[in-house]
Amino acid sequence: MFFEWHGQQPVMLRCIDKYYETYDTVSIKLADCTEPRQFQYKPGQFVTLGISIDGHMEHRAYSISSPSHEPYLQLTIKRVSGGKVSNYIIDTLQVDDKVQVLPPTGRFNCIDCPPTYHKGQAQVLLISAGCGITPVFAMTQHWLNQATPAERPADIVFLHSARSPEATIYYDQLETLDAVYDNFHLQLLLKNRDGTQHTQGRLRESLLQALVPDLRQRSVYLCGPSQFMQDVATYLQALGCDMANVYQESFTPTSHSHANAEHASQTVQVTVPDYAQTINAQPGQLLADVLEEAGLPIVTACRSGICGSCKCRVQHGEVSSLSQETLSEEEIAQGYVLACSATINTDVEVELG
Structure with missing residues (x-):
């Protein structure tokens, strides 16, 4: 069930x-x-x-x-x-x-971003650091468990960067997978590898090439701190990877615009008929901020235009969307926006829920 x-x-x-x-x-x-x-x-x-x-x-x-x-x-x-x-x-x-x-969401997943195949086999490279290991660990379990007799199991290289074995999330589980599955290849990169045979050092372009020499034929799934992901993306591009096959999670806040000085004396109205409220706002304000200040039930979990929890529908009026990350083309056409990433341009009417 x-x-x-x-x-x-x-x-x-x-x-x-x-x-x-x-x-x-x-x-x-x-x-x-x-x-x-x-x-x-x-x-x-x-x-x-x-x-x-x-x-x-x-x-x-x-x-x-x-x-x-x-x-x-x-x-x-x-x-x-x-x-x-x-x-x-x-x-x-x-x-x-x-x-x-709230229901599961997010486009960084191995179903909407399926791996490419090389010689009839899915070839994937998972790169993570810190808590970025969590989504790629879920992907790993999926690929290891979902292969059918009619298909070859995915060939997985799992590259994770951490301070030490004790600071590595899922350390024992990763070593077990590496021992049990011939198609799972663990590459742990540790700042302090004492007591292990794992690689010690910081991930750089030359080390990435040495650890994963066939990376250009692999689909890459990348998650970790923002600077880590930026650095790795730079290395992948320099090493000749097809960036169309590089997928990454992002928890970096969207850069929001604010009201310009020339608009300081202007006001627009945000009407929410379901709650019988009309709120005065300034052009350039974030829709989420206006709704929250009015005490309306809007969920703003990430405030980065990523999680989709603040999705609402603009029935009338105009907003500028800084992110449409979790919205489908159909939802965008119907007027749905992410309130945390939508700045108000004119009087608007909003539907919540």
Whole structure:
């Protein structure tokens, strides 16, 4: 029996397990509150959690690290300096606690971004650092488990950069996969490799070429800190990779425009008929900011135009969209926008929910 999401509405899930992956990282498992149901999602996607902290609902997006069709969603959360939600999950969230969860979403996944084939076999290179390991770990489990007798299993090179074995998320699981599967090739790059045979050093263009000499025939899935991904993309391009086959997750906030001085004295109106509200705003303001300040129920989890939690429909009027990352062409044609990445140009009428 599969779990059914209710459109884009949040559901309540229960924490059924919580354990440390490293000293500053935990994994939690979320399941249906009533009975076991399998969760379907595209490996690489994420969900947005809603957690009440000090009487205020906070939303954050986290990649799913468990295989699809399990009776739970596993999320792996790393402690962040000043991270209100991440640190609350690590320090305070308990087994049996309930959290709000929005449906899985995200275009960085191995279904919408399928690998190319070389000599009849999918050839993939997964590159990650830090918590960027979570979506590519889910992809790995999918490829290792989904091959049918009629097809050759994907050939996987898994390159992950970390400080040490103790700081490597899923370290034991990765070594097990490397020992069990002939088509899984682990390349751990550690700042301190004491007690292991893994490579020590920092990822550079020459080292990438040495570790993965056939990288030009592989589809690449890249996730990690922003600067890490920028550097790796530069190396891949310099090494002659087809960048059309390079896919990467991005949690970098979109650059937002603000009202210009010449518009300071102008106002526009944002009308939300379903809530009988009309709000005064300035041209250039973010639609999400205006709706939030008015106390309307808009979820802004990433504020980066990535997670899609703030999707709403502009019925009349004009906005400028800085990101349409999670919107389909059909939704864009129907007037849907991401409120956190939409600046207001004229009077607008908005439909929420």
